[in-house]
Amino acid sequence: MDVGGNTNDVQEELESVEAELELLELQIAELVEKQTELSSRKNMLLLKLEDACNAAHPSSSSSSASSKSSSAESAMTKEEMKRYDGTDFTWSSDLEQHLKDSFQLDKFRPLQLRAINLTLAGRDLFLVMPTGRGKSLCYQLPAVCSEGFTLVVTPLVSLMEDQTMYLKSIDVSAVMLNASSSKENTKAAMAGMTDPNSPIKLIYVTPEKIAKSKMLMSRLEKAYKANLLSRIAVDEVHCCSQWGHDFRPDYKLLGILKRQFPKVPLLGLTATATSSVLKDCEKILCVKQPITLTASFNRTNLYYEVRIKDADHDVSINDIASLIKGKYKDQSGIVYVFSQKDAESVSAELQKREISAYPYHSNMDPSDKSRVHRKWASNKIQVVVATVAFGMGIDKADVRFVIHHTISKSIENYYQESGRAGRDDHPADCIVYFGFADIFRISTMVVMENVGQQKLLQMVEYCQNVDRCRRSLMAVHFDEVWDDEGCDQMCDTCRNAQDYPNVDITLHAKQVVQILELATSMDEKLTPLKLVEAWTGKGPAKRRKMIQTTTMPRQQAEAVIVRLLLQGYLREDFSFTPYTTYFYVKLGRKAPLLKTPTHTLKMKMRAPEAGPAVVKAASGQGKSKEPKRSGQSAGDAPVRQVSKDASAPKASEEEEVTFDPSVTENSQPPVPKQKLLKEQRNLSKRQEKRLYISQNQTKKNLETEQADKADFCEDRGPKARQSNHSKFPKGRRRPPPSAAASSPVPSSPSQASVISDTAAEELCDLRNYYSKQLKRINYISLEHLGQPAEPGVLSCIREPLRSLRLPRRVTIARTARSLWTRVSGRRRLVQR
Numbered sequence: 001m002d003v004g005g006n007t008n009d010v011q012e013e014l015e016s017v018e019a020e021l022e023l024l025e026l027q028i029a030e031l032v033e034k035q036t037e038l039s040s041r042k043n044m045l046l047l048k049l050e051d052a053c054n055a056a057h058p059s060s061s062s063s064s065a066s067s068k069s070s071s072a073e074s075a076m077t078k079e080e081m082k083r084y085d086g087t088d089f090t091w092s093s094d095l096e097q098h099l100k101d102s103f104q105l106d107k108f109r110p111l112q113l114r115a116i117n118l119t120l121a122g123r124d125l126f127l128v129m130p131t132g133r134g135k136s137l138c139y140q141l142p143a144v145c146s147e148g149f150t151l152v153v154t155p156l157v158s159l160m161e162d163q164t165m166y167l168k169s170i171d172v173s174a175v176m177l178n179a180s181s182s183k184e185n186t187k188a189a190m191a192g193m194t195d196p197n198s199p200i201k202l203i204y205v206t207p208e209k210i211a212k213s214k215m216l217m218s219r220l221e222k223a224y225k226a227n228l229l230s231r232i233a234v235d236e237v238h239c240c241s242q243w244g245h246d247f248r249p250d251y252k253l254l255g256i257l258k259r260q261f262p263k264v265p266l267l268g269l270t271a272t273a274t275s276s277v278l279k280d281c282e283k284i285l286c287v288k289q290p291i292t293l294t295a296s297f298n299r300t301n302l303y304y305e306v307r308i309k310d311a312d313h314d315v316s317i318n319d320i321a322s323l324i325k326g327k328y329k330d331q332s333g334i335v336y337v338f339s340q341k342d343a344e345s346v347s348a349e350l351q352k353r354e355i356s357a358y359p360y361h362s363n364m365d366p367s368d369k370s371r372v373h374r375k376w377a378s379n380k381i382q383v384v385v386a387t388v389a390f391g392m393g394i395d396k397a398d399v400r401f402v403i404h405h406t407i408s409k410s411i412e413n414y415y416q417e418s419g420r421a422g423r424d425d426h427p428a429d430c431i432v433y434f435g436f437a438d439i440f441r442i443s444t445m446v447v448m449e450n451v452g453q454q455k456l457l458q459m460v461e462y463c464q465n466v467d468r469c470r471r472s473l474m475a476v477h478f479d480e481v482w483d484d485e486g487c488d489q490m491c492d493t494c495r496n497a498q499d500y501p502n503v504d505i506t507l508h509a510k511q512v513v514q515i516l517e518l519a520t521s522m523d524e525k526l527t528p529l530k531l532v533e534a535w536t537g538k539g540p541a542k543r544r545k546m547i548q549t550t551t552m553p554r555q556q557a558e559a560v561i562v563r564l565l566l567q568g569y570l571r572e573d574f575s576f577t578p579y580t581t582y583f584y585v586k587l588g589r590k591a592p593l594l595k596t597p598t599h600t601l602k603m604k605m606r607a608p609e610a611g612p613a614v615v616k617a618a619s620g621q622g623k624s625k626e627p628k629r630s631g632q633s634a635g636d637a638p639v640r641q642v643s644k645d646a647s648a649p650k651a652s653e654e655e656e657v658t659f660d661p662s663v664t665e666n667s668q669p670p671v672p673k674q675k676l677l678k679e680q681r682n683l684s685k686r687q688e689k690r691l692y693i694s695q696n697q698t699k700k701n702l703e704t705e706q707a708d709k710a711d712f713c714e715d716r717g718p719k720a721r722q723s724n725h726s727k728f729p730k731g732r733r734r735p736p737p738s739a740a741a742s743s744p745v746p747s748s749p750s751q752a753s754v755i756s757d758t759a760a761e762e763l764c765d766l767r768n769y770y771s772k773q774l775k776r777i778n779y780i781s782l783e784h785l786g787q788p789a790e791p792g793v794l795s796c797i798r799e800p801l802r803s804l805r806l807p808r809r810v811t812i813a814r815t816a817r818s819l820w821t822r823v824s825g826r827r828r829l830v831q832r
């Protein structure tokens with residue numbers, strides 16, 4: 001007995017020590033996180049200091065467009081480098097003349113002259129410059145001022161077309177060679193390469209052409225020997241590297257150019273490469289010690305602002321409409337939206353408010369798309385309401401505002417999309433509407449992307465920030481430091497300079513955790529909206545009796561939940577069906593910290609918007625008004641025991657149900673289980689008919705979701721755009737993957753409501769399994785995609801299936817294969 005008692009005591013103590021250890025580990029993890037944050041802040045400050053020192057010693061200073069040193073550059077002193085900003089080269093007067101006469105430009109933008117001088121001096125060069133800052137001029141102008149021709153490798157036929165058309169319009173001879181070039185065109189271009197009297201100055205080719213056309217390579221050899229190949233420009237050079245976001249296998253073969261033509265200077269251009277990507281490109285392209293010039297990504301003429309998006313759709317639309325009709329009257333702009341459906345509906349809403357706004361998305365007929373684009377470019381349409389399909393190649397100088405009706409999926413994307421404003425260097429505004437529900441809509445869309453969630457949370461962090469300069473937050477993503485001075489009050493936080501209180505939200509966090517714990521104990525899952533509703537006392541009455549609700553205004557309650565997600569106290573829990581993805585909130589790894597009495601949690605919080613949207617003055621003209629702050633701060637909000645609170649909303653009978661995991665915020669209200677069973681009995685006769693209808697409906701939903709995904713997940717990467725243009729015929733939607741349509745596993749909620757109890761149970765098992773498995777498969781190397789599933793992959797899928805009760809006639813092997821097909825099909829779809 002004694003021994004037994006002892007063992008129990010030891011066991012108990014062991015458990016408590018383990019719990020303590022776990023807590024300690026969490027605390028250590030939190031400290032390490034803080035340490036990383038501080039280290040990166042320290043590095044930023046050091047960089048700032050270095051910049052300040054450089055400014056104090058003009059001999060070694062760099063311009064606002066800095067040039068980061070590579071080994072070659074550091075071999076060249078800063079004095080020497082500065083020389084390339086000068087105009088005392090043999091070609092300088094020629095440059096000046098062509099800049100004005102041919103290109104009709106007055107002066108160079110930062111780093112353009114340095115890059116042009118370096119390439120004309122025969123140096124190999126990587127030029128990293130933000131979108132729209134004028135990279136093309138850095139090879140077009142040297143091409144005009146050199147003997148022979150420049151070979152331009154570019155991944156997109158549409159960009160080639162744009163550029164050759166533009167060059168023709170300014171009387172510069174340029175041709176392109178791609179898969180669709182006519183025979184005559186190809187013949188003329190090939191002949192021009194070796195003809196010293198040819199007027200051709202630029203030849204655009206795709207990387208595929210270099211890789212596949214022996215004739216082209218042999219012509220280039222001849223041109224090289226005749227000293228007619230003056231320069232090689234590789235556009236979107238980051239596509240060479242697997243680490244870059246748009247890797248293209250054919251770019252990997254471009255090393256042949258430098259190997260075959262070592263004396264020809266190479267100029268690699270990109271808007272997005274990090275230093276490790278460039279190092280990789282250097283190796284792949286076989287360039288030795290290139291000079292890297294990096295222009296600052298700081299667009300000083302852009303004013304950045306975040307507005308809280310009201311849950312009421314009309315409020316945000318009214319706000320946007322009043323901006324367009326007021327501050328931006330008669331000025332050109334873009335409103336970016338989340339989905340094709342939003343593009344249609346938001347543009348219709350704006351039209352109702354007498355604004356000339358038209359939709360643009362990838363599912364439109366190409367002729368309609370180009371008509372909208374053309375009319376907008378010629379200012380016959382004021383606003384384009386677009387998905388991200390309205391992307392690269394949009395080069396309108398006088399865009400005065402870019403409004404994001406929904407947040408972007410990452411800071412990099414936001415920078416690119418908002419960067420379409422103010423290309424003429426005049427002031428322009430970039431406003432993003434930050435809505436709670438949007439976070440989760442996007443989250444389910446980017447769930448399959450490698451670091452999709454991480455990047456989305458960075459964007460959310462940018463939006464939730466209330467007191468740090470927005471520019472400085474963006475700069476981190478481009479390895480740069482832009483301080484408040486560099487911003488010069490061109491963002492809402494710098495301009496308003498509000499002193500927000502640092503509110504203690506520990507108590508609030510504990511309440512949220514308690515709600516989630518309760519839900520888990522009842523075997524229920526909560527969507528973020530259900531969580532807010534439960535917390536703010538709008539959930540089922542039964543639940544309200546068991547939890548502490550808050551009197552905090554909804555906006556602040558949402559802000560707290562977002563903060564808890566950002567900081568890891570909460571986390572996302574996705575549930576997948578072949579038709580859609582659901583987002584639920586779960587306790588995060590830091591949640592146990594809240595059990596420690598000394599643990600506190602604070603956040604700076606903006607007061608909720610006062611009434612309907614407040615139209616603030618944005619941009620360079622005048623200061624914006626800060627919305628009125630309500631008297632009560634989040635920290636003051638009293639906690640209430642709702643069961644006894646008469647003011648709590650009364651729950652209807654229908655509300656007294658357990659949460660149905662398949663119900664999301666956009667779904668119908670949950671159906672009570674009793675009612676569901678009754679319905680199931682009554683439904684037997686109508687079953688077939690209903691099943692048929694529901695299948696059709698889910699198929700339709702799937703198509704809409706996939707079409708949205710096709711737009712939203714489309715990166716401005718070349719791959720994505722090409723597939724969009726070429727694969728689907730005019731006006732047709734992307735067909736759903738056939739595997740999903742012929743699925744043996746019924747997983748859609750609507751199907752679940754017309755099948756037997758046993759089947760429902762089995763379905764539930766399968767759905768859970770599927771959800772977990774999808775996450776696992778997500779991590780399996782991309783290289784497996786597109787190939788028949790390998791035995792290793794299948795056995796990894798098969799193993800957990802053995803413990804499941806599968807529906808009759810469904811074998812483990814078939815289910816495993818079907819899961820794989822669907823998962824990889826879905827993933828390929830996301831990648832397109």
Ligand SMILES: Nc1ncnc2c1ncn2[C@H]1C[C@H](O)[C@@H](COP(=O)(O)OP(=O)(O)OP(=O)(O)O)O1
Nearest residue numbers: 105107108109130131132133134135136137271395
């Ligand atoms: N020195 C200059 N002064 C005024 N405008 C300029 C100058 N250089 C270029 N531009 C204009 C021409 C174009 O309309 C616009 C964008 O130039 P472009 O070369 O297409 O940018 P980019 O190549 O960096 O962008 P992207 O990454 O989108 O291809 O800027």
